[in-house]
Amino acid sequence: MAIPIAYNFRNLWTRRLTTILTVSGMALVVFVFASILMLAGGLQKTLVETGSYDNLVFLRKGSSSEVVSGVTRQQASILETFPEIAMGPRGQKLLSKEVVVLIALTKKGSDKPSNVVLRGIDENSLLLRSQVRLVEGRLPRMGSTEVIAGMSIVQKFKDIGVDETLCCGMRDWRIVGVFDAGNTGFNSEIWGDADQFMQAFRRNGYSSVIFKLQDSSEFQNVKSRIESDPRLTVEAKRETRYYADQSEIMAKFLRILGISLTIIFSIGAIIGAMITMYSAVANRTAEIGTLRALGFKRRDILIAFLLESLFLGFLGGLVGLFFASFMQLITISTMNFQTFSELAFSFSLNFNIITMGMVFALVMGLVGGVLPAIRASRMIIVDALRAV
Secondary structure (H helix, E strand, C coil): CCCCHHHHHHHHHHCHHHHHHHHHHHHHHHHHHHHHHHHHHHHHHHHHHHCCCCEEEEEECCCCCHHHCCECHHHHHHHCCCCCECECCCCCECEEEEEEEEEEEEECCCCCEEEEEEEEECCCHHHHCCCCEEEEECCCCCCCCEEEEEHHHHHHECCCCCCCEEEECCEEEEEEEEEECCCCHHHHEEEEEHHHHHHHCCCCCECEEEEEECCHHHHHHHHHHHHHCCCCCEEEEEHHHHHHHHCHHHHHHHHHHHHHHHHHHHHHHHHHHHHHHHHHHHHCHHHHHHHHHCCCCHHHHHHHHHHHHHHHHHHHHHHHHHHHHHHHHCEEEEEECCCCEEEEEECCCCHHHHHHHHHHHHHHHHHHHHHHHHHHHCCCHHHHHCCC
């Protein structure tokens, strides 16, 4: 027969202080573990949601981002003839030739400079980015030195707002509007006319060409045509794949950092759980002897103590994830290692992170309780009853 679970709960309640301290230690570890994973997940979610599955991005072969890419005007004109391009509401081709450059702006609070993306767009760019909506002011006039700024740029940087003037590229650019792109990387950019940016920053070609497929399944046809055309030195990626690649290096760094910190903190939590369970064994020697005398087997004693330790880990996991969930309310701004530009994103909690956090907490409970449980199960009945 098995020892009733109520017995384990009663013992944990009796040792409330040590139970709370042990659960708190495990909760702290799970909080750190989940927060780092949420940070990496938020970065990837922001960049993946920036792209559209039906949009293709054309970059120079070997380029890791638009910042270091180059597409000549001739190549852009060839891409413009592709029959797979979707048509807009007015019969125009949904294709955009864009320029991306980096400028340094001063952040609020720290007064430190940080790189920001200037994206040169054309009249079709907004048709390709349905997630972008104007929240203040108006859209810039093509052919002018007017620009619009993303919401995150307005919130994080000095002197960025409607009717402010931005000085770069030996020109003054008037900010005429603010746009909100939701939880995407576009929120951390400033947009203006592509031709004006090319002249100001002495660019002879575009950074990228983006167009929307009229049929999503035609991606391979487009890719094959590009590879077989000797005039083109570009490669095609789905926009979702391109932005996912932008997060790869930084997300990997965050995960390695998170795992390293978690391992260090978890050692302390496991030791705490082990001390708690050893203390429970020492204080309940007489109980263990009585249970054995009543006919409970060594296996029953082992399982009972392991269940207590696992329950401590379970509580620690729940508490840690509960507090980690509030991190979703925080938005941070940092440099993306791939593009060397500022990117704002939020922590993101998902089912995989919850599962990993709970599994990690249970593992801590198991490792911390297995040795004390073995010691309890191996007690000799006569020696245990002498403690009565």
